[in-house]
Amino acid sequence: MNKCVERLYNGIIKENPTFVLMLGMCPTLAVTTTAINGVGMGLSTTAVLVFSNLIISALRKIIPDRVRIPAYIVIVASLVTIVQLLLQAFIPSLYQSLGIFIPLIVVNCIILGRAEAYAAKNGPLESAFDGIGMGLGFTVGLTCIAAFRELLGAGAIFGLELIPEDFRIAIFGLAPGAFFVLAGLTALQNKFKAPSATNGSVPQSKLACGGDCMSCHGCASQANHGTLEEVRAKAEAEAQAKKEAAIKAAQAKKAAEAAEAGKTEE
Amino acid sequence: MNKLLNVSSSPHVRSHESTQSIMMDVAIAMLPATAFGVFQFGLNALLVLIVTIAACVLSEYIFEKVTHRKCTVYDLSAVVTGMILALNMPADIPLWIPALGGVFAIVVVKQLYGGLGQNFMNPALAARCFLLISFTGKMSTFTLDGWTGATPLAVLKAGGEADVLAMFLGKIPGTIGEVSVLALLVGGLYLVWRKVISLRIPVTYILTTAVFVFIFGQQDLNYVLAHICGGGLIFGAFFMATDYVTSPITPLGQILFGILLGVLTGLFRIFGGSAEGVSYAIIISNLLVPLIERVTLPKAFGKEGK
Numbered sequence: 001m002n003k004c005v006e007r008l009y010n011g012i013i014k015e016n017p018t019f020v021l022m023l024g025m026c027p028t029l030a031v032t033t034t035a036i037n038g039v040g041m042g043l044s045t046t047a048v049l050v051f052s053n054l055i056i057s058a059l060r061k062i063i064p065d066r067v068r069i070p071a072y073i074v075i076v077a078s079l080v081t082i083v084q085l086l087l088q089a090f091i092p093s094l095y096q097s098l099g100i101f102i103p104l105i106v107v108n109c110i111i112l113g114r115a116e117a118y119a120a121k122n123g124p125l126e127s128a129f130d131g132i133g134m135g136l137g138f139t140v141g142l143t144c145i146a147a148f149r150e151l152l153g154a155g156a157i158f159g160l161e162l163i164p165e166d167f168r169i170a171i172f173g174l175a176p177g178a179f180f181v182l183a184g185l186t187a188l189q190n191k192f193k194a195p196s197a198t199n200g201s202v203p204q205s206k207l208a209c210g211g212d213c214m215s216c217h218g219c220a221s222q223a224n225h226g227t228l229e230e231v232r233a234k235a236e237a238e239a240q241a242k243k244e245a246a247i248k249a250a251q252a253k254k255a256a257e258a259a260e261a262g263k264t265e266e
Numbered sequence: 267m268n269k270l271l272n273v274s275s276s277p278h279v280r281s282h283e284s285t286q287s288i289m290m291d292v293a294i295a296m297l298p299a300t301a302f303g304v305f306q307f308g309l310n311a312l313l314v315l316i317v318t319i320a321a322c323v324l325s326e327y328i329f330e331k332v333t334h335r336k337c338t339v340y341d342l343s344a345v346v347t348g349m350i351l352a353l354n355m356p357a358d359i360p361l362w363i364p365a366l367g368g369v370f371a372i373v374v375v376k377q378l379y380g381g382l383g384q385n386f387m388n389p390a391l392a393a394r395c396f397l398l399i400s401f402t403g404k405m406s407t408f409t410l411d412g413w414t415g416a417t418p419l420a421v422l423k424a425g426g427e428a429d430v431l432a433m434f435l436g437k438i439p440g441t442i443g444e445v446s447v448l449a450l451l452v453g454g455l456y457l458v459w460r461k462v463i464s465l466r467i468p469v470t471y472i473l474t475t476a477v478f479v480f481i482f483g484q485q486d487l488n489y490v491l492a493h494i495c496g497g498g499l500i501f502g503a504f505f506m507a508t509d510y511v512t513s514p515i516t517p518l519g520q521i522l523f524g525i526l527l528g529v530l531t532g533l534f535r536i537f538g539g540s541a542e543g544v545s546y547a548i549i550i551s552n553l554l555v556p557l558i559e560r561v562t563l564p565k566a567f568g569k570e571g572k
Contacts, residue, residue, distance in 0.1 A: 172400075
């Protein structure tokens, strides 16, 4: 069960698909015009993600490795069609405003990414929770961006009007606004060195090489993982020692200061 | 003259021009149009002008202080950006809008890309388009002598007639700086006389627009002249399309750039939804400048042809 909670934490915070992995940028930029759209898109994707992860994980031993991608697509596309029909039947207004982006959930990187990276290698329960975590993370990301854009562009959040009509900056509700907001967000992440896909200085992976496979020239291939692991362990031990030394020094300083203070009081 | 014999590496012949002196010339050249705008639209035009320039200069100063860069306020480029932006505004706009535009022009378009010389797009025009999209209503309501009227180009588009003489002299509604072709031409010719700009971009731009409008619009002299005098074409051609940073430096490239601008402006005006298209034509062409420069790169002396 603990693993399931870890999956939720991983999806919502540690590997948030919008803010950290930067996957699924197309819906992130396109449908985040109002907060309610963001929530709707996020939850639709979550529904598809949970069931696709569950089914793919359950079928992972039956699906032949060579045709796994087409098999995943069939599963995901069926689920998306179901979600689309349900939305059309029960929430027609949301269906109208999301438009083409509902069928486009099929090609959302997050869904295929999670199927490849997690569901194909793990059990159904963990995979379902991975889907919930990632889906909620996506929903949170979209809702944050959408609320910000809706506030600036339409002067409201969830339709609740906050800014008078004269002071609304309409461009934030249009396509350029999406890029401004996302660029601003990424700039802040880079500034504070928060983990994100555009911030190369923070290692993303537990691998000794940092997991930067995009710019890997093979020097960190499977064969020398052992060596790299040793290097990493050594570096970690060094860092730990340094940290401890720093803490000790700080404590010593504090003590000295306290003694000094005591002296002056006397 | 320094009596010491200085030994230094090349270049040995240096120009007395500096960024500051060029920007000063541009600012001086815009003065006739500015003065006419203030004379025609009254005190509010002057206020818009002051607020925009102050916003540009202050945001440049503050941004450079915050990011610990060299302070470039004294090269006057922010002043020129502010002036161009203000001259692109209607006179009776609420003053916080030009202020927002000034901050956007300097911080987002200019400084975030590395400051003067690095901006890929004319900051003043990018800010104008930002404001135009955001506050469409307020940015395109022009009043003259107390009544709100359509600009001559909008009248033309709707099938009406335009008074070309009034457009030439400036007795028409419009943005603060674009209305008087006469005042703009005086400034433009000053820039040409001072050799700050060459005539290549303005002339090819205006001619291409005229030819395009003649072919695809109406074959009527009055109509073509109205298109040349209206919609800030003269202002754009002399002051905004010739911006050093965002226009090609090769002579052939400048001519291509002018033709591209003319075609785009004509397209927007004749086939587009709006009556005007100078701003969008210029910022779109700005994006193509690196490509134009690569294509028109002159062959180095001694290099063989392809």
